[in-house]
Amino acid sequence: MQSTNHPHGELVEPRNAFSPLLLSLVLALAATLVFTETASARTILDMLFGPRQIYRENTDRLIEDGNGRRVRPPARNRPIKRARPRSVAPQASTGPRPSTTVKEAIPEKLPDAKTVLIVGDFMAKGLAEGLDEAFIDSPGVRVIDKSDGSSGFVRDDHHDWPATIGAVIEAEKPAVVIMMAGANDRQQFANGQTLLSDEWDKEYQARINAFLEAVKKTGRPVVWVGQPSYKTKSMTNDVLAFNELYRNATEKAGGTFVDVWDGFVDQSGSFTLSGFDMSGQTARLRNNDGIGLTPAGKRKLAFYVEKPLRQMLGNATSPNIAAIKPGAPVQALPGTPQAPVKVDRLAPISLNDPELDGGTDLLGASPRGAPAPEKSARDRLVIDGVAPESQPGRVNDFSWPKRPDATPTTGAVR
Known part of the structure; x- marks a missing residue:
């Protein structure tokens, strides 16, 4: 393609010339159209990701048109592919399905509540x-x-x-x-x-x-x-x-x-x-x-x-009060702990009774005499001023004449 001379002497490319990039795009588009026409109207997705499964499975069902090309048959002649029915569990009855959540009935109040x-x-x-x-x-x-x-x-x-x-x-x-x-x-x-x-x-x-x-x-x-x-x-x-x-x-x-x-x-x-x-x-x-x-x-x-x-x-x-027979008082429920009773005082219990229940003596029996309490060594020392008896050989043994010491046992530690 020839260039023209500019009035000032510079060379100028013609305005209608194709650039190399635009020419490449035009050739690629033309090749795509030709390939699509010869490939039985395949789409660009088929070219990029491979032919669709339907063409591999149903190639034997394609027919030829008047121009020698193999095309798919009309919709009325195609075999109808039915969907697989879903499995449904058999129902025992045709009535309404029972609710899964069962509410407990509120017990009625007793007449003497x-x-x-x-x-x-x-x-x-x-x-x-x-x-x-x-x-x-x-x-x-x-x-x-x-x-x-x-x-x-x-x-x-x-x-x-x-x-x-x-x-x-x-x-x-x-x-x-x-x-x-x-x-x-x-x-x-x-x-x-x-x-x-x-x-x-x-x-x-x-x-x-x-x-x-x-x-x-x-x-x-x-x-x-x-x-x-x-x-x-x-x-x-x-x-x-x-x-x-x-x-x-x-x-x-x-x-x-x-x-x-x-x-x-x-x-x-x-x-x-x-x-x-x-x-x-x-x-x-x-x-x-x-x-x-x-x-x-x-x-x-x-x-x-x-x-x-x-x-x-x-x-x-x-809650178990309703289990008793009707007409019985509400306090007659067996096996239920009684309400705590406020206790102000207790009757005196004799210490002479070994069982603390008065059940060891017959009715009318005279009470036993209380044994004289035995004072401890501390009470005798503090109250009565009587010192405990000293043991022979100890430092508090002030008896005179001296009593003989107790014979030590064999193996005793001195």
């Missing part, structure tokens, strides 16, 4: 839910929730617990009464007495004592559950003072005070939203507001009340 009456504010309602879960497998225990979420001992115009508890006990006939209140009592009385002032404390204690006295008249035992810590520091400080009032008044009335403070604080004694649940795992115990309880917190709160309740209810808390 002992009733646990819960009264108080919204915290008492959470306690009732936790106790109901704790005794769900005990048909001899029934939990009755008579709490009022907005109640307390300050606003008696909303609910007066000292005045109404007697009627509630008469209607429900509980075996034990549980009170938990105080979260709504951080306010002044209607007459203007300031919170936790001397006048406020005096009035508040009077209402607490009135409630405990009303329960005591019915002959039912009472359990007062203390308040847990709360998110706000001021509320926590107030309920700490409330707990001391509850403890003193309850113990003075012969009731049981349950302290739950340690279950809802961290190692430093501060409020915490999370803590150990019943299974020992870390769980959320309080709501985001720092006041309410989560289901795990309600169950943990009930855990602190279970111990005194099981002592008071005795055999009624056993």
